[in-house]
Amino acid sequence: MQALYAQLLVGLINGSFYALLSLGLAVIFGMLNIINFAHGALYMMGAFVAYFLLNNDYLSIGYWPALIIAPIVVGIFGMILERTMLQWLTGLDHLYGLLLTFGLALIIQGVFQNYFGSSGLPYAIPDQLKGGMNLGFMFLPVYRGWVVVFSLVVCLATWFLIEKTQLGAYLRAATENPTLVRAFGINVPRMITLTYGLGVGLAALAGVLSAPINQVRPLMGADLIIVVFAVVVIGGMGSIMGSIITGFALGVIEGLTKYFYPEASNTVVFVLMVLVLLVKPTGLTGRAA
Amino acid sequence: MKTKSIASFLLGTALSLTAVGVACAQDKTVKIGALSDQSGLYADLGGPGSTLAAQMAVEDSGLAAKGWKIDIISGDHQNKPDIGTAIARQWFDVDKVDVIVDVPNSGVALAVNNVIKEKNGVYINSGAATSDLTNAQCSPNTVHWTYDTYMLAHTTGQALVKAGGDTWFFLTADYAFGGALERDTTAVVLANGGKVVGGVKHPLNTPDFSSFLLQAQASRAKVIGLANAGGDTTNAIKQAAEFGIAKGNQKLAALLLFLTDVKALGLETAQGLNFTETFYWDMNDQTRAFSKRFAAKMKNGAPPTMVQAGVYAGLRHYFKALEALGGNPHDGVKVVEKMKSMPTEDDLFGKGEIQPNGRTIHNAYLFEVKKPSESKAPWDFYKLVGTVSGDQAFTPLAESKCALLKK
Numbered sequence: 001m002q003a004l005y006a007q008l009l010v011g012l013i014n015g016s017f018y019a020l021l022s023l024g025l026a027v028i029f030g031m032l033n034i035i036n037f038a039h040g041a042l043y044m045m046g047a048f049v050a051y052f053l054l055n056n057d058y059l060s061i062g063y064w065p066a067l068i069i070a071p072i073v074v075g076i077f078g079m080i081l082e083r084t085m086l087q088w089l090t091g092l093d094h095l096y097g098l099l100l101t102f103g104l105a106l107i108i109q110g111v112f113q114n115y116f117g118s119s120g121l122p123y124a125i126p127d128q129l130k131g132g133m134n135l136g137f138m139f140l141p142v143y144r145g146w147v148v149v150f151s152l153v154v155c156l157a158t159w160f161l162i163e164k165t166q167l168g169a170y171l172r173a174a175t176e177n178p179t180l181v182r183a184f185g186i187n188v189p190r191m192i193t194l195t196y197g198l199g200v201g202l203a204a205l206a207g208v209l210s211a212p213i214n215q216v217r218p219l220m221g222a223d224l225i226i227v228v229f230a231v232v233v234i235g236g237m238g239s240i241m242g243s244i245i246t247g248f249a250l251g252v253i254e255g256l257t258k259y260f261y262p263e264a265s266n267t268v269v270f271v272l273m274v275l276v277l278l279v280k281p282t283g284l285t286g287r288a289a
Numbered sequence: 290m291k292t293k294s295i296a297s298f299l300l301g302t303a304l305s306l307t308a309v310g311v312a313c314a315q316d317k318t319v320k321i322g323a324l325s326d327q328s329g330l331y332a333d334l335g336g337p338g339s340t341l342a343a344q345m346a347v348e349d350s351g352l353a354a355k356g357w358k359i360d361i362i363s364g365d366h367q368n369k370p371d372i373g374t375a376i377a378r379q380w381f382d383v384d385k386v387d388v389i390v391d392v393p394n395s396g397v398a399l400a401v402n403n404v405i406k407e408k409n410g411v412y413i414n415s416g417a418a419t420s421d422l423t424n425a426q427c428s429p430n431t432v433h434w435t436y437d438t439y440m441l442a443h444t445t446g447q448a449l450v451k452a453g454g455d456t457w458f459f460l461t462a463d464y465a466f467g468g469a470l471e472r473d474t475t476a477v478v479l480a481n482g483g484k485v486v487g488g489v490k491h492p493l494n495t496p497d498f499s500s501f502l503l504q505a506q507a508s509r510a511k512v513i514g515l516a517n518a519g520g521d522t523t524n525a526i527k528q529a530a531e532f533g534i535a536k537g538n539q540k541l542a543a544l545l546l547f548l549t550d551v552k553a554l555g556l557e558t559a560q561g562l563n564f565t566e567t568f569y570w571d572m573n574d575q576t577r578a579f580s581k582r583f584a585a586k587m588k589n590g591a592p593p594t595m596v597q598a599g600v601y602a603g604l605r606h607y608f609k610a611l612e613a614l615g616g617n618p619h620d621g622v623k624v625v626e627k628m629k630s631m632p633t634e635d636d637l638f639g640k641g642e643i644q645p646n647g648r649t650i651h652n653a654y655l656f657e658v659k660k661p662s663e664s665k666a667p668w669d670f671y672k673l674v675g676t677v678s679g680d681q682a683f684t685p686l687a688e689s690k691c692a693l694l695k696k
Contacts, residue, residue, distance in 0.1 A: 003503060003504065003507045006507075010499045010503060011500075013499065014499075113328060113332075115588075118328065118329060118330060118336075118520070119332075119333040119334070119519065119520060119552070119553040120520065120523065122527075122558065124555070124558075125531070131533075132532070132533055138506075139533050141531045141532060141533070143531065213527075213528065214497075214524060214527075215520065215527065215554075217520065219329070219330075220496065223496050258500035258501065259500060259504065262489045262500075263463055263490055265491070265495075266495075
């Protein structure tokens with residue numbers, strides 16, 4: 001029984017990565033109508049930026065500033081991508097965005113792999129978060145606890161920003177009827193660029209959070225992105241709260257599968273996706289287009 | 290002047306025609322296919338470095354100066370047996386490849402083994418671990434260099450059981466390699482009076498091991514055996530440190546660890562790990578000299594892993610056999626028989642032999658990863674703990690189930 005509680009907690013930890021990543025995807029899809037396949041590559045870039053900040057002889061910037069700097073750096077890179085490529089796809093079928101971002105992901109991963117190889121680079125857990133505590137039923141590394149709390153806060157803050165503030169209201173309006181919103185004197189293209197930057201920043205943030213747990217590897221995003229897409233589909237494409245809740249829930253379900261039948265742990269998410277799509281094609285919390 | 294240049298042109302043409310004639314008569318053209326994981330989790334331990342090792346073997350063989358024409362092509366099997374066999378078939382049918390080298394990933398290696406046997410090519414496998422290549426699925430076309438699961442189990446595994454680690458829990462990569470390594474190590478544990486209290490089979494390329502590590506912790510086994518490789522092993526080790534496993538009463542056994550894995554982990558995390566390799570760049574003057582030349586040509590300046598060293602040494606021995614045959618390298622069985630009939634000796638693995646089942650026998654070394662304070666140079670990672678002679682480390686012929694031995 002103790003082991004079961006432990007698995008639930010570990011599942012929640014993985015779920016926080018799923019939630020953060022699928023949240024970024026949902027924001028981008030909800031606001032820009034782009035299925036951002038480059039999300040995994042941008043997540044990986046976040047981890048690499050943190051690595052460079054730490055290991056550069058001149059900078060030596062540690063984990064804490066990297067949590068802010070890496071999302072900004074990668075977010076700006078994302079905005080450049082949006083301005084130079086993605087904006088030309090406005091109004092076209094989703095498929096074009098998907099293909100473009102998929103190609104971008106392959107290129108970014110290829111470049112990193114060419115320079116850094118595939119086995120990865122070490123990134124130590126920051127001193128303040130080293131060690132762990134004995135919860136009775138399991139040993140919880142402090143860092144993993146931090147990841148859960150921090151991602152929950154970021155997820156809820158993003159949800160609040162989009163659903164409860166005036167800026168969020170503009171954003172939602174702009175996706176529904178861009179012409180009308182423009183008529184109110186709001187610069188819609190700039191808003192869209194910033195939104196893409198926000199989504200990408202969230203991916204990069206997840207990358208920084210992940211760096212001390214996983215190796216900083218060029219393929220770290222590619223390994224994760226398909227699962228995250230399944231999370232978004234199950235939650236309902238574009239639904240912010242849906243992706244947060246599904247992210248955490250699927251982490252837990254995956255953790256339980258690892259306990260009861262480990263061989264299926266990589267596929268359980270997709271089995272669920274198929275079941276959900278059969279019963280409710282718009283996803284658990286999605287609305288029909 | 291003009292007459293002179295016409296004369297030299299005619300002489301040159303005549304000479305090159307003679308050369309072609311000689312080449313046709315003795316057929317001294319060889320094509321090598323370096324088949325590896327060029328982009329996935331095993332790319333750093335084999336991959337482009339293996340192709341480089343093959344090129345260096347060609348250059349160092351000196352055969353080009355003796356009229357041989359040797360080409361190398363490389364391919365990426367992406368860790369998928371179907372892609373690996375498709376490339377191998379195309380290489381034999383279209384590109385007229387004579388020998389395939391490297392092929393890490395046991396699943397791919399076993400599949401490719403069948404193709405090479407069918408096409409009567411030569412297979413010098415360095416990258417794959419499964420002992421089945423020279424055991425149940427042995428082939429007259431195959432030489433298995435470098436290492437295998439039997440050797441890993443009988444060196445690292447045995448040493449740990451003898452040091453008191455008598456209860457084991459396995460984290461096993463769920464494909465041919467993991468299964469073979471768990472099977473061989475289990476046999477060693479049981480034979481030495483230990484027992485296996487449990488295990489988990491995890492999918493290849495698993496980013497998160499925390500659930501599995503918790504199960505291993507709950508089992509209270511003294512040793513957690515990692516029957517996986519590359520990125521899976523490094524992730525497991527890193528996360529085990531995070532969960533405080535090394536500080537508890539449990540010991541982590543990396544049954545297979547490569548130089549590039551230690552680099553990826555960093556010495557801070559990897560220090561103290563015990564494992565076995567058959568080659569390390571800093572063993573002696575010869576290995577250092579070769580590794581220096583190798584590293585100078587690698588983009589990241591990395592010295593060779595044991596897999597890459599095995600590609601080099603295996604090919605050097607192959608060339609010696611070709612030279613002894615005098616030509617016609619296209620009959621795989623004949624070339625491999627020649628290779629088996631000659632003792633092996635090279636700068637990287639020292640003296641050894643190839644057994645009739647295709648297994649190359651040479652020394653294996655038990656290493657321990659140095660502490661960060663002990664490391665003096667960028668790739669100075671290992672301390673030598675012990676040496677196991679080849680006949681102790683690899684499958685004894687009496688135990689081999691290879692059909693080639695039943696003639």
